[in-house]
Amino acid sequence: MIYGSGAVLASPYTLGGVQSGPACCLPDPHLRIENLSVAYGSTTVLDGVSLNLYRGCITALIGPSGCGKTSFLSTLNRLTDLVPEARVSGRIWMDTIDVLDPGLEVQGLRRRIGMIFQKPNPFPLSIYRNLELPLREHGVRGGEVRFRKIEAALRDVGLWNEVHDRLDNPAMALSGGQQQRLCIARALVLEPEILLMDEPCSALDPMSSDVVEKLILRLRGRYTVVIVTHNLAQARRIANYAAFFWMKERVGKLVEFGRCQPLFETPVSPLTAAYVSGAAG
């Protein structure tokens, strides 16, 4: 395999340092969710959720298990289409696009919205192929072009120095933390606008979890990040906004949404207060 000769990059990360992107306190919603409900068969898991996901900000979805946070995430990139019994109602607007429109070209949507899963799921292929396959699939022509994008993505997640000399090795041979970073690189290589992360650190050991968390921080400003997390401390560390979900009569509902610090320190709802102080959930 002939690799192109890339220019020597000054810093190991193309995304720059932590929190170096544009500020995101401007109320510019990237995704507007209106009255979203999700049901699987006859069981409703989520009801009447409305919130905005602001451009370039990190929004944490917090709340106990089973409140529909993962289902919420899955509606944003239409992954619910894969579940035959899933019924989604409500509206989701990504800028001017109606995400839930049945006639929407879903593959294009999923190029703009990337997803990271709780359990790292690199394909049983080489590291290089893991990143090349989505690029080829979306019509990126030219080996040189693809190689540059792959190198950039691997540098972004901090894997380049670790794997640049063994790109043809199986991805499954990497450690858990490296695999998850590879999955993030795989999502980044398509240059999405929005990243959905479903508890990306929960299956990792503390050290890898720390590395991934710092990576997520670096994404702020360039990407709109929505992250489901059970780790309240993590949410406080990285999120700009937080959305608190809770089960009411066995249906997941959005209880409170707002800027992260205020929600944790002076929540409006007593439920939120109980949860973030550890008294409930």
Add this chain to the structure above:
Amino acid sequence: MSRWRIDRLLSLLLATLAGGAALILLLVLAFLVREAWPVLSGIGWVRLVTDDGWYPLENRFGLLPMLWATLAAGVAATVLAATIGLASAIFARFFAPPSVARLYRPMLALLAGIPSVVYGLWGLTVLVPLIARWQPPGASLLAAILILALMILPTVALTSLSALNAVPGSLMRGAAALGLTRRGVVLGVAVPAARAGILGGFLLAAARALGETMAVLMVAGNVVQNPTGLFAPVRVLTANIALEMAYATGAHRAGLFASGLLLTLVVVVLAGLTARLVSNTAHV
């Protein structure tokens, strides 16, 4: 062409292939009926049962003697193979020392792969003369039963072994902790827990025994008559087809196809029963 259009075309192509595979059964049944039609409609399928014997050149198409022979050989062989096969599986799982156990399974797999002609060859040259020494002519129902049992035994043993291996160890440890002896654990806990798989294996073997042609053909003597005893030569339905297809024409040929249809019906019903039984006994 966009990838998504390829997807749509591929989905169509694959569905067509799957449909084609599914239609093979219909094709088989259609042609069997087509070839058997002269007998089924013309001579009437009732005659297949009521005629006194299979003498097609004299226009007698009674299948019953051969059907009895098929059932006698098949059932007896299944019972024999089931007992010894299950015992082998129990041996391999519970009694064999590790060194033996490691070799026992590959041995069974090898036996299961031996072609039926080879079993027939061995039966013809070794078993039949042996039986003949005891009670001529040797080529007999007994030979058919023994060879069939030997043939289906490895499969029974392997399926029973898989079923026994699937029983959770905790179940048996619990039984042992209650003071049950090895016999008690095996007969009281393990075998009942695995009974769905074991039973399925038995019925699968029975279906195979009923449908087996070559080995039985080579050792059973092939005389069309009701089985009068273990040492009488008999002809089974499958062997009949194999022997007479070469020169059968007209109604005779149609009669052979009709017997093939009957055999398929019996085997398919058995397979259906197996599926029903296995799913019903599946809950421990």
Add this chain to the structure above:
Amino acid sequence: MSRALQDRLFTGAIWCCAALVIVAFLWLLGDLAWKGVAHLSWSFLTDEPGNAGRSGGIGPILVSTALILGVASVVAIPLGLGAAIWLAEYTRRGSRLGQGVRLSLDVLAGVPSIVFGLFGNAFFSVFLGLGFSILAGGLTLACMILPVFIRTSEVGLTAVDNDWRMGSAALGMSRSTAVGHILLPAAAPEIAAGLMLGIGRATAETAALIFTSGYVDRMPESLLDSGRALAVHIYDLSMNVGGGDSAAYASAMVLIAWIVVINAAAHTLGAHWASRSISA
């Protein structure tokens, strides 16, 4: 009868049965080797049969067998894989169509081999006019190995980690890419094993071939020529040729060796593929 005595009898019975099986195994294979080894030689594998097979070799017969298996594989692989992929990836769980296809295949799997011989004769040899030919025999065998091949391939594909399906969907990849680049390679060991199993069974087949590919023991010149498979040769030697027993035994040894090699190939292929995709 005391408990201890019952236990002792049970153990004894189990050991007896096991010993019976081992004795039968050794007797059978031992006999085979004893009676066949004298007739085996390199020329046996390559020469034409002479004197109705009592002398000479099985060269043309090996060629015919290989051709019949080849035809069966070439037909069964695309048809079988396509059907398996459709069942595993393109049907919903519990779909009527999927259930129907599976039921049809399960019933087909139970049809006795002689009945396949009848069908092959009526359809391939007579209706399609292929006569007694390697092509007719191969096509009949393809019908026989399809049900099991499709089922084992389907199981292999369904067993592939669903995380990869979700991951590829989230990346906006089409299903054909996911199947071709990720799922099929991951299931390749199971699929190869299922194919080898089918070919092993096909190699042992006699009843289905007698009336489709025929008896001719000369070297075949085309797929439309009649050809004698090895199993059919053994049958002919033992039943129709007086004094053909030792040739039959030698042929049987070759046949068993062939099947053992196929099964071993399936195992090693499977293990090799499995290890390559996972570990470093």
